[in-house]
Amino acid sequence: MKYSVLVVATFFLFSCVQNSQKAETDPIQNVDKHSKAExxxxxxxxxxxxxxxxxxxxxxxxxxxxxxxxxxxxxxxxxxxxxxxxxxxxxxxxxxxxxxxxxxxxxxxxxxxxxxxxxxxxxxxxxxxxxxxxxxx
CATH class of the missing domain: 2.60.40.10 (Immunoglobulins)
Structure with a gap:
């Protein structure tokens, strides 16, 4: 049981790290919706x-x-x-x-x-x- 919890926690941790890295490099995610550039x-x-x-x-x-x-x-x-x-x-x-x-x-x-x-x-x-x-x- 403890092993299963450890595996799930590790999976969750790595999926969060991968998602945060993607958000930093994805140009569409970094667009400022309030920008006044034209x-x-x-x-x-x-x-x-x-x-x-x-x-x-x-x-x-x-x-x-x-x-x-x-x-x-x-x-x-x-x-x-x-x-x-x-x-x-x-x-x-x-x-x-x-x-x-x-x-x-x-x-x-x-x-x-x-x-x-x-x-x-x-x-x-x-x-x-x-x-x-x-x-x-």
Whole structure:
């Protein structure tokens, strides 16, 4: 009986430790619901038109914090492994700007493509989608 209680207590202890570690690293859990940061993009879509296959194209997006709190980009999630990204800064002061660069590799792509990249922020909306389109020949 004592052994059973010890096993259950140990299991409970480790499950609590794992849950607290997940909450610290989960970007969605860390979003401030009362944040006064606000996002303004110079654009939310780039159309590359007709481009050759097996090339690398780059889309640049400027982000401005129009709110009164520091804007934090907590995660960036491209929908394809063919897309890499660079962010000039992940914390943007009020009235300041940052640059998001999305690099899309058209290797083995053909026809109409649509690539989406989601930015997770500490704003009330939380999720913003950037879209890139092209026709690959």
């Amino acid at each position: 996002v303004q993009f110079d654009k939310e879509k780039v159309d590359f038109g007709v481009i050759p296959q097996d090339t690398l194209v780059t889309a640049l997006y400027q982000i401005k914090n129009t709110g009164s709190d520091t804007l934090k980009i907590t995660d960036i999630q491209p929908d394809c492994s063919c897309t890499s990204f660079y962010v000039s800064k992940f914390k943007i002061a009020p009235n300041d700007t940052a640059l998001v660069q999305l690099n899309i590799n058209t290797f083995h792509k053909h026809g109409n493509i649509e690539q989406y990249t989601v930015l997770v922020t500490n704003t009330k909306k939380k999720f913003y989608s950037l879209k890139n389109t092209a026709i690959v020949n």
